[in-house]
Amino acid sequence: MSGRLITRKIGAFVNYLFAPGLCLACGCELDNAESLCDCCGGQLRRVPNPCLHCGQPNPVSGRVCPACLLNPPCWQRLVAPLQYRGLTRDYLHQLKYSEALHLAKTLCRQCFEPFRQSRPRPQLLLPVPLHGTRLSERGYNQAEVIALLWAREFGIRLERSALTRRRATESQSGLSADQRAQNVRAAFDYRPAGDINHVAIVDDIVTTGSTAAEITRTLHRAGIEYVEVWALARVYKR
Ligand SMILES: [Zn+2]
Numbered sequence: 001m002s003g004r005l006i007t008r009k010i011g012a013f014v015n016y017l018f019a020p021g022l023c024l025a026c027g028c029e030l031d032n033a034e035s036l037c038d039c040c041g042g043q044l045r046r047v048p049n050p051c052l053h054c055g056q057p058n059p060v061s062g063r064v065c066p067a068c069l070l071n072p073p074c075w076q077r078l079v080a081p082l083q084y085r086g087l088t089r090d091y092l093h094q095l096k097y098s099e100a101l102h103l104a105k106t107l108c109r110q111c112f113e114p115f116r117q118s119r120p121r122p123q124l125l126l127p128v129p130l131h132g133t134r135l136s137e138r139g140y141n142q143a144e145v146i147a148l149l150w151a152r153e154f155g156i157r158l159e160r161s162a163l164t165r166r167r168a169t170e171s172q173s174g175l176s177a178d179q180r181a182q183n184v185r186a187a188f189d190y191r192p193a194g195d196i197n198h199v200a201i202v203d204d205i206v207t208t209g210s211t212a213a214e215i216t217r218t219l220h221r222a223g224i225e226y227v228e229v230w231a232l233a234r235v236y237k238r
């Protein structure tokens with residue numbers, strides 16, 4: 001474990017015990033525990049001028065990028081404000097694999113605004129489910145941890161069990177875009193959770209979007225017309 005990582009872990013632990021806390025990245029004093037100072041928060045890079053549909057930077061003016069105008073994704077809107085690199089990548093990795101659940105709050109606090117601007121609000125938040133086997137190995141679903149924070153902040157209903165994973169799929173990391181799409185084909189089920197027409201799928205990271213696309217198709221088949229994808233970070237193409 002690197003010295004920097006040890007410092008961050010100690011910072012996180014101290015923040016659990018005492019308030020006011022310390023900045024998780026640099027260790028300076030803060031009013032809030034489990035947070036970052038303005039300087040370290042500013043180092044989490046945002047996607048500049050994100051396209052409403054794909055979340056990648058839009059090189060032209062307007063809300064939708066030329067690629068999405070030609071070939072729109074199957075969901076209606078994607079919000080994933082942070083670039084998946086640097087400190088964001090490091091924290092999301094710890095959240096997923098090292099039980100650092102407090103980092104979900106740290107990252108969410110840095111970027112509530114783009115989700116707040118999404119109007120009208122979704123009626124339901126649906127975290128991308130883990131298969132039962134993986135859930136019992138890991139002990140938690142990081143997408144659900146993030147969804148819980150957004151549900152509280154925005155007053156949206158969180159539905160934990162409506163969306164399920166029908167079969168255990170291979171991990172998506174290391175697969176090509178085509179392999180990812182194939183890997184998640186027909187992998188999800190949706191059990192209607194009331195009279196719902198507008199939902200947001202919640203995940204930690206959007207990479208190629210193949211998981212979100214497969215879930216969106218499942219939801220559209222179930223009669224949900226308006227599907228948003230909400231994630232903390234986007235794998236940044238340009
Ligand atoms: Zn700091």
Ligand SMILES: [Zn+2]
Pocket residue numbers: 051052053054055056064065066067068069
């Ligand atoms: Zn786009």
